[in-house]
Amino acid sequence: MEETEDQLRTEIGELMDKVMASMGVGTLMIPDEIQRGMQETASPSLDEAGLRTLRDDLKALL
Numbered sequence: 001m002e003e004t005e006d007q008l009r010t011e012i013g014e015l016m017d018k019v020m021a022s023m024g025v026g027t028l029m030i031p032d033e034i035q036r037g038m039q040e041t042a043s044p045s046l047d048e049a050g051l052r053t054l055r056d057d058l059k060a061l062l
Contacts, residue, residue: 008051009044012037015058022062033057 003011016037023034036054040046046054 003048003052005048005051008048008055009040012051012055012058013041015055015062016041019058019061031061033061 016034019034033054037058040051040054
């Protein structure tokens with residue numbers, strides 16, 4: 001079953017919260033995946049394939 005862009009964006013938001021929580025406070029370097037997620041949250045521009053890639057990259061950080 002294919003996910004819709006809205007479902008992917010929701011999952012990305014949840015993953016962003018989990019990854020940020022697992023990194024803890026005092027992190028000096030923000031991983032590229034987090035930066036991409038923050039950029040996508042602020043200014044959505046990715047298509048479904050890009051959203052899937054971002055989601056998978058965030059999952060890999062956990």
